[in-house]
Amino acid sequence: MTRTQTLSSPFRVLPLARLAKGGRWRTEAMRSYGAPVLLWFTRGQGRITVNGRTSGYTAHNAIYIPPGTMHGFEMNNSVAGMIVVFPSGVDDQLSLPEEPVHLRLSDAEQHIELNKLIDAIQTELDNGATASDRALLSHAGLLSVWLERQMTDPDEDAPREDATARLAAAYTALVEKDFHSSKTVRDYAQALGVTPTHLSRVCNKAxxxxxxxxxxxxxxxxxxxxxxxxHMPVKDIASALGFASPAYFTRAFSQHTGRTPSQFRRGG
Structure with a gap:
């Protein structure tokens, strides 16, 4: 990266509480980001689903999620922590992991190191207009090295991947790729070479x-x-998400959320 180049998207360091302000759908609903993220839970506990596998998290758990990885997590009032959003496209440059990583950090020194690394990024961001992309990338590089070093000491309690986990992960990857289409569970099951019943059974288990x-x-x-x-019109959102008509989208959205799209937009 030369001095004249800028990051394709900004670094962000946010309290997890801010992510939850929009309600449970902001955290629990399945989503993905176009950029790598690191979740750092400093207090509380709950369950997190990444790539179709659900597991528990507690205080002092760090979870790295690559771009395009479907995930969602429970978050009640007792949960606190930070989310670090890397710029999109830097995962290869920083040698960030290609797969999700769940670290259960029991050593106080690990907590201190991670907090210092995140604080350094936040301090640079607080410089506002004078924040340096090169400095931010340097701090992010140190964070990626720290992450790599923690991975050399694998979590003995981490579940081993089996056929169920692989199928659930393959399904969520396909959904993430094609959810804008009108494909049904039957379509995805056919692509994966299984029956819809078996696919649902596997997802329930995972x-x-x-x-x-x-x-x-x-x-x-x-x-x-x-x-x-x-500000996309509702009819355009319906079309972008593969619904046959705005009326069908409104009906499905209302059944899922209890509000029409227009009501939801007004209420935030």
Whole structure:
């Protein structure tokens, strides 16, 4: 990166509490980001689903999620922490992991190191207009090295991947790729070479929800995001998400959220 180049998207360091201000759909509903993220839970506990697998998290858990990875997590009032959003496209440059990583950090020194690394990024961001892309990338590089070093000491309690986990992960990857289309669970099951019943059974076992719920969750998260973060007309959102008509989208959205798209947009 030369001095004249700028990052394709900004670094962000946010309290997890800010992410939850929009309600449970902001955290629990299945979604993905176009950039790598690191979740750092400093207090509380709950459950997190990443790539179709649900597991528990507690205080002092750090979870790295690559771009385009479907995930969602429970978050009640007792949970605190930070989310670090890297710029999109820097995962290769920084040698960030290609797969999700869940670290359960029991050593106080690890907590201190991670807090210092995140604080350094936040301090640079607080410089405002004088923040340096090169400095931010340097701090992010140190964070990626720290992450790599923690991965050399694997979590003995981490579940081993089996056929169930692989199928659930393959399904969520396909959903993430094609949820804008009108594909159904039957279509995804056919692409994966299994029956819809088997696919739903596997998803229930891996993350406690059927395949249809995962698909609906992802579609309606995107619908709510577009309604709150853009000015796209409802009819265009319906079309972008593969619904046959605005009326069908409104009916499905209302059944899923209890509000019409227009009501949701007004209420945030």
């Amino acid at each position: 993350c406690g929800r059927p395949a249809s719920a995962i698909l609906a969750d992802r579609v309606h998260y995107e619908a709510r995001r577009l309604l709150t973060e853009t």
